[in-house]
Amino acid sequence: MAQDQPVGALLREWRKHRGLSQLDLAIQAEVSTRHVSFVETGRTLPSRSMVLHLAKHLRVPLRQRNRLLVAAGYAPVYQERPLDGPDLAMARETIQQVLHGHEPYPALALDRRWNILLSNAAAGVFLEGADPALLGPPVNMMLLGLHPDGLAPRLLNLPEIRGYLLPRLAQQVHRSGDPDLSQLYEELLSYGPPVEPADPDPAAVALTIRIDHHGTELRLFSTVTTFGTAFDITLSEIAMESYFPADEATAAFLRARRETALGTAVRTG
Template identity: 70%
Template sequence: MTNDRPVGELLREWRHRGRLSQLDLAIHAEVSARHISFVETGRTIPSSAMVLHLAERLGVPLRERNRLLVAAGHAPVFRDRPLDDPDLARARETVQQVLLGHEPYPALAVDRRWNLLLANSSVEVFLHGADPALLRPPINMMRLGLHPDGLAPRLRNVEQVRGYLLPRLAHQAARSGDPQLHSLYEELAAFGPEPEPRPPDPTEIALRIRLAHRGTELCLVNTVTTFGAAFDITLDEIAIEAYFPADVETRRFFRTRQNAG
């Protein structure tokens, strides 16, 4: 891992993303505002414990905490391994059990860039009819959902879905500083009218999707779960998307599909 920016500059950037003043951060971290100032200007090099303490208060993702540690001259402490790593076999099995346990309704796991990691068989309703180019691994579920050659033509409420997903993707890109997420947002925003820029509404806890599938209109509600207590970068970045039937017809469709299988 390499880094050419000082830790103080990176911490200041994260503080700005959280819209905190130095005093705000000092109060949250229970240190002096003078110390925060000295860290940000490079007059003080924080210990590894202080880097992690400030990163926790700023809500910095584990991957970026490693970057902060390296910038301060310390060794990274969070491991970064693919989900198929033997050491993560138990975690992978747990994720698979969650997805299988949600059947007959769709459930899938994605990484921080919305690339598909695991899915149950019911996710086929989202993949059906998509351009094969969009189905080449790694399948990006955000792209698949909003691309005109993907799911978008079958969405009966595509503008509502775009209005829900794009602001969240923009917020995620801005919060993480990930250039690939910025690029993904620009690509998908170009496919239609850009929604009004606004932060995600915390009261919008679920996305309702109306989807045409094999002559039936399905109505699904989407929820997202993350592993809040993870201490591994891979697990920290996994999100599980679970879909629930929002009406009797949709519930009947998936139950019938299950019985037929």
């Protein structure tokens, strides 16, 4: 979305992005279609509460709700505090507990730009063999995954993964207008041929990631958990990505890997 637009134009873009007509939004938000039309065309300047009300029904992310408020002439209301700061210490501990609880399977907490904020020990399976230049903080999971010196050479279904991830990132760039994400997208495009969206396997539950790990094929799929009721921008943008084995051989391998690591820790402790 373009920057420095009036609030009405921004709300119209979000409405269209959600695939809603003015009537649809009016019914959901329990306001008149006339009022929605007047707000979008600039004939009516919405109150602060109306901006937030419409944004809620359009499922606008908190960061962008602040932008809507500023465009309407109001102060932002949502804070953005660092995850490693004292105010979010309990949230950070909770996230880490969730990630540790997912072992022996990999789990990561990512920010809106795909940087790894926290991870569990099992996530090391993604890092092994990567160029150290890609492992300096913050580690970007999208870059690590598709870079030719990262995880990409070990991905046995790399074209399928690219065909899934890059269109997803392109949509994120379009929604956010984030120049850093746009730069990341352009860099990732340069690593391979033009991307065609992957055709989903109708028999699959989710996209399977196939990794060559020292000659053993690991098959994983992932789920994403977010803070659905967060009122802090940082927390609202965190995605906890949990990976699950897609077959019993992968499950057994990861369980054995965990047991070996624990045994080593006991012997050296």
